[in-house]
Amino acid sequence: MEMQLELLNEGQREAVEHTEGPLLVLSGAGTGKTRVLTTRIAWILHRNLAAPWMVLALTFTNKAAGEMKSRLRSLVGDSSEGVWMGTFHSIGLRLLRANAEAAGLKNPFVILNDDDQKAVVKNVVRSMGLDTKEFVPADIADKISFMKDTGKTGLGSEKLDGIFKAYQAELERMNAADFGDLIIKPIKMLIDNPEILKKYQSQFRYVLVDEYQDTNASQYQLMRLLASGHGNICCVGDDDQSIYSWRGSEVKNILGFDKEYKGAKIVRLEKNYRSTPEILGAANSLIKNNKGRLGKSLEAVGAESGEKVQIVRVYSDISEAEGIADAIQELIDAGDDWSDMAILIRNASLSRLFEKEFNLRKMPFRLVGGTKFYERAEIRDAVAYARLLIYPFDDVSFARIFNVPKRGLGDAALAGVREFARANHLSCLDAISVMPLPPRMAKAAAEFVKVFSDARELIDVLPADEVLQSLLDRAGYIGMWSESKDLDAKDRLDRIRELIGVIKDEGASLEAFLEQVALMTSGDEDGVPGAAISVMTIHAAKGLEFKNVFLPAWEEGIFPSERALAESGTAALEEERRLAYVAITRAIRRAVISFAMSRLEFGQRKNNMQSIFIDEIDEKFAVKVGFNKGYVQWSPTLHFRQGHGGQAREKTKSEKDKKFEMIGKMVSHKELGKGVVIELNDGVATVAFGEAGIKKVRQEFLE
Numbered sequence: 001m002e003m004q005l006e007l008l009n010e011g012q013r014e015a016v017e018h019t020e021g022p023l024l025v026l027s028g029a030g031t032g033k034t035r036v037l038t039t040r041i042a043w044i045l046h047r048n049l050a051a052p053w054m055v056l057a058l059t060f061t062n063k064a065a066g067e068m069k070s071r072l073r074s075l076v077g078d079s080s081e082g083v084w085m086g087t088f089h090s091i092g093l094r095l096l097r098a099n100a101e102a103a104g105l106k107n108p109f110v111i112l113n114d115d116d117q118k119a120v121v122k123n124v125v126r127s128m129g130l131d132t133k134e135f136v137p138a139d140i141a142d143k144i145s146f147m148k149d150t151g152k153t154g155l156g157s158e159k160l161d162g163i164f165k166a167y168q169a170e171l172e173r174m175n176a177a178d179f180g181d182l183i184i185k186p187i188k189m190l191i192d193n194p195e196i197l198k199k200y201q202s203q204f205r206y207v208l209v210d211e212y213q214d215t216n217a218s219q220y221q222l223m224r225l226l227a228s229g230h231g232n233i234c235c236v237g238d239d240d241q242s243i244y245s246w247r248g249s250e251v252k253n254i255l256g257f258d259k260e261y262k263g264a265k266i267v268r269l270e271k272n273y274r275s276t277p278e279i280l281g282a283a284n285s286l287i288k289n290n291k292g293r294l295g296k297s298l299e300a301v302g303a304e305s306g307e308k309v310q311i312v313r314v315y316s317d318i319s320e321a322e323g324i325a326d327a328i329q330e331l332i333d334a335g336d337d338w339s340d341m342a343i344l345i346r347n348a349s350l351s352r353l354f355e356k357e358f359n360l361r362k363m364p365f366r367l368v369g370g371t372k373f374y375e376r377a378e379i380r381d382a383v384a385y386a387r388l389l390i391y392p393f394d395d396v397s398f399a400r401i402f403n404v405p406k407r408g409l410g411d412a413a414l415a416g417v418r419e420f421a422r423a424n425h426l427s428c429l430d431a432i433s434v435m436p437l438p439p440r441m442a443k444a445a446a447e448f449v450k451v452f453s454d455a456r457e458l459i460d461v462l463p464a465d466e467v468l469q470s471l472l473d474r475a476g477y478i479g480m481w482s483e484s485k486d487l488d489a490k491d492r493l494d495r496i497r498e499l500i501g502v503i504k505d506e507g508a509s510l511e512a513f514l515e516q517v518a519l520m521t522s523g524d525e526d527g528v529p530g531a532a533i534s535v536m537t538i539h540a541a542k543g544l545e546f547k548n549v550f551l552p553a554w555e556e557g558i559f560p561s562e563r564a565l566a567e568s569g570t571a572a573l574e575e576e577r578r579l580a581y582v583a584i585t586r587a588i589r590r591a592v593i594s595f596a597m598s599r600l601e602f603g604q605r606k607n608n609m610q611s612i613f614i615d616e617i618d619e620k621f622a623v624k625v626g627f628n629k630g631y632v633q634w635s636p637t638l639h640f641r642q643g644h645g646g647q648a649r650e651k652t653k654s655e656k657d658k659k660f661e662m663i664g665k666m667v668s669h670k671e672l673g674k675g676v677v678i679e680l681n682d683g684v685a686t687v688a689f690g691e692a693g694i695k696k697v698r699q700e701f702l703e
Contacts, residue, residue: 004039004042004075005017005039005043008035008036008039009032009271009301011031011267011268011269011270011271012031012032012035012036012039012269014267015036015040015234015236015267015269016036016039016040016043017043018265018267019040019043019044019047019049019206019232020232021231021232021263021264021265022231022232022233022234022257022261022263022264022265023233023234023235023264023265023266023267024212024234024235024237024254024257024258024261024264024265024266024267025234025235025236025237025266025267025269026237026238026239026266026267026268026269026294026296027236027237027238027269028238028240028268028269028270028272028296028298029238029240029241029272029274029275029283029298029581029582029585030272030273030274030275030298030545030585031269031270031271031272031273031298032269032271032273033210033236033269034064034067034068034071034210035071036236036269037057037068037208037210037236038068038071038072038075039075040208040234041055041057041072041076041083041206041208042072042075042076044206045076045079046076049205049206050205050206051082052079052080052081052082052083053082053083053084053203054203054204054205054206055083055084055085055204055205055206055208056083056084056085056091056204056206056207056208056226057083057084057085057086057207057208057209057210058086058087058088058091058207058208058209058210058219058223059085059086059087059088059209059210059211060087060088060210060211060214061087062086062087062090062516062519062520064210064211064543065085065086065087065090068085068210069085072085084204087519088182088183088219088222088223089179089182089183089519090519092182092183092185092186092222093111093182093515093519095186095189095190095200096109096177096182096185096186096189099189099193099196102189102192102193102196103185103186103188103189104172104185105175105177105185106175108390108391108511109175109176109177109391110174110175110176110177110387110391110393110394110396110397111176111177111178111179111182111515111518111519112171112176112177112178112179112396113179113518114141114145114179115380116176116178116396116397117141117144117145117178117179118137118138118141119137119396119399119400120167120170120171120174120396121137121140121141121144121163121167122137123170123399123418124163124166124167124170125137125140125163127166128162128163128166130159130163135159135160135163140155140160140163140164143155143156143160144164144167144178144180145178145179145180146247146248147164147180148178148180148181148183148184148218149180149183149216149217149218149219149247149248150216150217150218150248151184151217151218151221173422173425174393174394174395174396174427175393176394176396180218183218183219183222184218186222187218187221187222187225190222190225190226191225197225198229200226200229201225201226201227201228201229201230202229203229204226204227204229204230205229205230205232206230206232206234207223207226207227207232207233207234208233208234208235208236209223209233209234209235209236209237210236210237211236211237212235212236212237212253212254212257213237213238213239213241213242213249213251213253213254214237214242214244214249215249215250215253215254216247216248216249216250217248217250218248220250220253224260231261233261235254235257237254239251239254239255239292239293239294240287240290240293240296240578240581241542241578241581241582242254242575242578243538243539243542243575243578243579243582244539245568245571245572245575251292251575254294255292255293255294266294268296270296270297270298270299271298271299271301272298272299272300272301272303272585273301273302273303274303274545274585274588275298275300275303275585275587275588275589276300276303276304276305276306276307276588276589277300277303277305277306278305278306278307278308278309278621279306279309279584279585279587279588279591279621280298280299280300280585281618281620281621282308282309282584282591282617282618282621282622283298283581283584283585284297284298285616285617285618285620285621286577286580286581286584286613286616286617287577287578287581289577289616290574290577290578291574292571292574298585303588306589306590307589307590307623308621308622308623309584309591309592309593309617309621309622309623310590310591310592310593310622310623310625311593311594311595311614311617311622311623311624311625312592312593312594312595312624312625312626313594313595313597313610313624313625313626313627314594314595314596314597314626315596315597315598315676315677315678315688316596316597316598316599316676316678316688317353317553317596317598317599317600318353319596319678320353320552320553320594320596321353321354321356321357321552322357323594324343324354324357324550324552324592324594325354325357325358325361325363327550327592328341328363328533328548328550329361329363331548336547336548337531338363338364338531338532338533339531339532339534340546340547340548341533341534341546341547341548341550342533342534342535342536342541342544342546342548342549342550342586343533343534343535343536343549343550343551343552344536344537344538344541344549344550344551344583344586345535345536345537345538345552345553346537346538346553346558346559346561346579347537347558347561348369348537350552350553350558351367351535354535354552355367355535358533363533364531364532364533365532365533365534365535366532366533366534366535367535367536368534368535368536368540369536369537369540373495373498374517374520376492376495377492378481378492378495378496379495379496379499380400381400381401381404381477382468382472382477382496382499383397383499383514383517384396384397384400384401385397385401385468385471385472385475385477386468386471386510386513386514387514388401388429388452389452389455389456389459389467389468389471389510390510390511390514392427392429392430392452393427393429394427395418395421395427395428398427398428398429399414399418399428401475401477402414402417402428402448404477404480405475405476405477405479405480407444407447407448408440408441408444409441409444409445409448413437413441416435417431417432417435420435429449429452432445432448432449433445433446433449448475451471451474451475452471454474455467455470455471455474458470459510463504463507464503464504464506464508464509464510464513465500465501465503465504467510468500468503468510469500472496478493478496481493481496534546538579538580538582538583539579541582541583541586542582544586545586545587545588546586546587546588547587547588547589547590548587548589548590548592549583549584549586549587549590549591549592550592550594551583551584551591551592551593551594552594552595552596553594553595553596553599554580554593554594554595554610554611554613554614555595555596555599555608555609555610555611556608556609556610556611556612557606557608558599558601558608558611559576559579559580559611559613560572560573560576560577560611560612560613561576564576576613577613577616580611580613593614593617595608595610595611595614596608597676597688598675598676598678598688604690604693605688605689605690605693605694606690607666607674607675607676607688607690662677662680662685662699665677667685667687667702667703668702668703669687669689669697669701669702669703670701672687672689672692672695672697673689673690673692674689674690675687675688675689675690675692675695676688677702678694680699683698683699683700684696684697684698684699685697685698685699685702687702
């Protein structure tokens with residue numbers, strides 16, 4: 001253990017060895033927070049300060065929890081198995097499973113994912129006789145989730161509150177919990193049952209929280225309740241990387257830690273083991289403009305001085321995509337790998353031109369955040385079959401597969417089953433077994449029910465993967481895709497086989513597997529691709545790192561987001577700046593920021609100004625490309641390779657290029673308005689006008 005401590009820097013070691021009382025570890029990007037967390041737990045166990053089951057470690061994704069478990073196991077061996085370690089939601093579920101009755105549930109209960117939640121809301125809205133176009137189920141489901149995450153008690157109007165009340169009653173009837181319930185139900189259970197609260201407060205001698213800056217009001221309350229026994233709470237986070245207010249996260253939790261926990265010790269981790277001094281200098285100079293921060297400055301350790309951050313001005317969004325593709329190809333030719341490249345965008349719609357450009361050039365790329373494995377229709381169907389087998393009261397899964405494959409049981413039949421089930425306090429599966437039906441429908445219904453009763457007899461006899469395989473075969477689901485003429489039918493079958501293979505590899509019960517799927521977070525399926533350019537939003541990139549990072553569309557209205565600023569003003573500007581800080585600090589060796597003078601947005605070509613964030617980057621750490629004499633064509637020969645003084649430089653213009661000196665200039669036309677010249681040929685200018693779009697105009701008609 002002493003050897004492990006010797007591997008830590010001064011700040012890391014201080015955080016590990018300070019075991020008693022509240023501790024806030026301000027861990028900047030790339031400063032080794034996971035090492036600190038796992039080594040701290042190992043130190044606690046090594047010194048016999050607590051048994052493994054007396055340590056609670058909370059994080060935000062299963063991926064992060066898995067990484068922590070793996071590292072802890074390498075430090076303390078089998079002792080790591082006893083530590084309560086997982087996401088807030090998985091720990092909340094564990095508390096509910098152990099105290100279901102006190103929480104108003106019966107074991108086993110079903111966990112609803114986002115799509116299930118929307119389906120329940122839709123049924124509730126329709127059952128209340130309301131129009132789903134006026135009361136959009138997806139929007140209401142989002143409002144419900146946000147309300148639970150932020151600890152609010154209403155949706156803002158009498159009708160919406162009525163929908164929420166009916167939604168909660170439906171969940172209770174189904175013995176179901178949605179994702180938000182996995183936090184708020186344990187909170188209520190602990191508050192309403194002081195003896196249970198005291199038990200867990202006494203048990204958890206040490207509580208550790210990862211990514212503390214991302215906690216919402218409900219997570220904060222649950223954490224606070226559990227940590228109030230011994231008071232040994234260690235929160236690790238970075239106020240400069242708090243970027244999720246739109247889903248309820250509150251930066252005030254980390255900013256007010258020392259006020260909430262009197263006498264708290266604060267340790268700053270500022271030694272960055274990821275990026276060059278230039279990248280960190282640019283990021284530091286940007287983020288220091290935020291007023292709401294505790295303050296720290298990242299320092300490069302181990303990384304040699306490299307290229308300055310490049311800030312590139314281009315004349316259009318098209319040339320921006322082409323230029324980035326050219327630059328990536330040049331880096332590939334110089335020996336970098338496709339997986340070294342990332343394009344991080346403020347919003348997903350900005351990926352369109354990059355997808356087009358990479359497809360044209362046959363450059364391998366992966367759009368992170370596309371349709372994930374468990375979101376595909378055939379996988380959701382297969383999981384619904386498994387859920388209805390394990391949870392016969394799961395009416396959401398029943399509705400999904402009731403007529404898949406087609407059994408002659410359509411929407412009208414489903415509506416009848418639901419009505420009979422509600423009137424008689426039954427699940428839909430039980431209802432269809434006893435309700436009166438026409439002969440043809442009764443036969444189909446009986447066959448459907450028998451598929452599940454037969455499969456249920458296999459649960460204790462066969463492995464989980466074989467049970468599901470048998471269920472899908474007998475239900476006709478495998479046959480449906482085997483006989484399908486759809487072009488993607490084979491791919492769908494392959495993915496179903498992959499699902500069954502995953503269950504086999506897991507070696508767990510179907511119930512355990514379904515619980516694992518239900519607890520998946522948005523980041524759990526998005527790994528860094530092998531040999532492909534990563535295209536993703538900045539939000540999705542948090543926690544990742546890439547050798548070369550391209551940051552397009554740093555323009556006012558796009559980044560910072562005009563909509564965010566309109567809604568939240570200064571608070572939004574500071575969060576947008578934190579997002580920019582996260583973007584820059586993903587880069588290991590090279591960061592390239594670009595902005596276009598002309599961009600097509602929602603069908604209209606607009607002339608944008610460069611982002612305020614560009615002006616806030618200290619010029620000592622940046623080099624500007626394409627800012628001279630209006631010449632803004634981005635050449636592939638920006639010389640990214642090492643050996644050019646660590647700076648990017650533009651291609652020397654030939655005599656032929658000089659005729660383009662007008663390119664990039666703002667001009668005006670009597671009828672077409674203002675625009676930017678993007679091409680000039682034999683006295684005819686191609687101009688991107690703000691309102692009229694791209695037009696060709698004789699040069700003499702421009703001012």
